[in-house]
Each structure stands twice: as structure tokens, then as C-alpha cells.
Amino acid sequence: MNREDLIATEEICVRYKVEHQFISSLFESGIIEIVKIEEVEYIPQEHLSEFEKMMRLHRDLDINLEGLEAISHLLRQIRQLQKDNRRLRNRLGLYE
Structure with missing residues (x-):
């Protein structure tokens, strides 16, 4: 992984006006x-969009860490189901 693909957490704290503890909590929660x-x-960088999404949910909707964990888990499940659905549709297309 190149350093160009990484963003320092201190820079993120300043840019997004969040405490380092919030970032650490998101990391500890996976x-x-x-x-x-x-x-x-x-x-x-590939995790920045997930961070931004969780930060907005936390700030705008006042969702706590446990809620963010649940939302993150459900979003991962949805992405996996969509991937499986796409794969199955492609396989089905072979038989049509």
C-alpha cells in the first residue's frame, strides 16, 4: 500500500472536526x-467513504457507536447479497 493511498488520522480529525477517539472507536468496532x-x-483512502458515512450518521442523526456497528453490518450484508444476486443472474443468463 502506497503512502499516497493513506490519510493521516490527525489530518482527518482537523479536516472533519472529529475527535481521535471517534476514529479509534470506529477502528475498534471493525x-x-x-x-x-x-x-x-x-x-x-478506500475506507474514507465509510468513515464519512458513519460520521454523518453520528452527527446528523445522533446515532451511537452500537447503532453505527449495526448499520455497518447491515450495509455489508446488503453489498454481499447484491454481489451474490449479480453472480446468480449471470449464471442464469448462460442457460437462457
């Missing part, structure tokens, strides 16, 4: 990934 390089924590 919602986002944190990479530590030379004692500096980074969030991979």
Missing part, C-alpha cells in the same frame, strides 16, 4: 481500517 506506520496512524 468499521474502518487503520494502518500504523512509524508511530503515525493512517486511514486507507
Whole structure:
């Protein structure tokens, strides 16, 4: 993973005006990934959209960490079901 693909958590705290504890809580819950390089924590760019989504849910709708965990889990399940559905439709297309 290139450093260009990583964003320092301190920069995210400043840019999005969130506490580092919130980012740590999301990491501990398995919602986002944190990479530590030379004692500096980074969030991979591919996890930034998930962070933004959870931050908005937390701020705008006042959803607590447990609620964010449940939402994240359900969204992952939906993505997996959509992927399975797409795969099955493609297989079915072979027989039509």
C-alpha cells in the first residue's frame, strides 16, 4: 500500500472536526481500517467513504457507536447479497 493511498488520522480529525477517539472507536468496532506506520496512524483512502458515512450518521442523526456497528453490518450484508444476486443472474443468463 502506497503512502499516497493513506490519510493521516490527525489530518482527518482537523479536516472533519472529529475527535481521535471517534476514529479509534470506529477502528475498534471493525468499521474502518487503520494502518500504523512509524508511530503515525493512517486511514486507507478506500475506507474514507465509510468513515464519512458513519460520521454523518453520528452527527446528523445522533446515532451511537452500537447503532453505527449495526448499520455497518447491515450495509455489508446488503453489498454481499447484491454481489451474490449479480453472480446468480449471470449464471442464469448462460442457460437462457
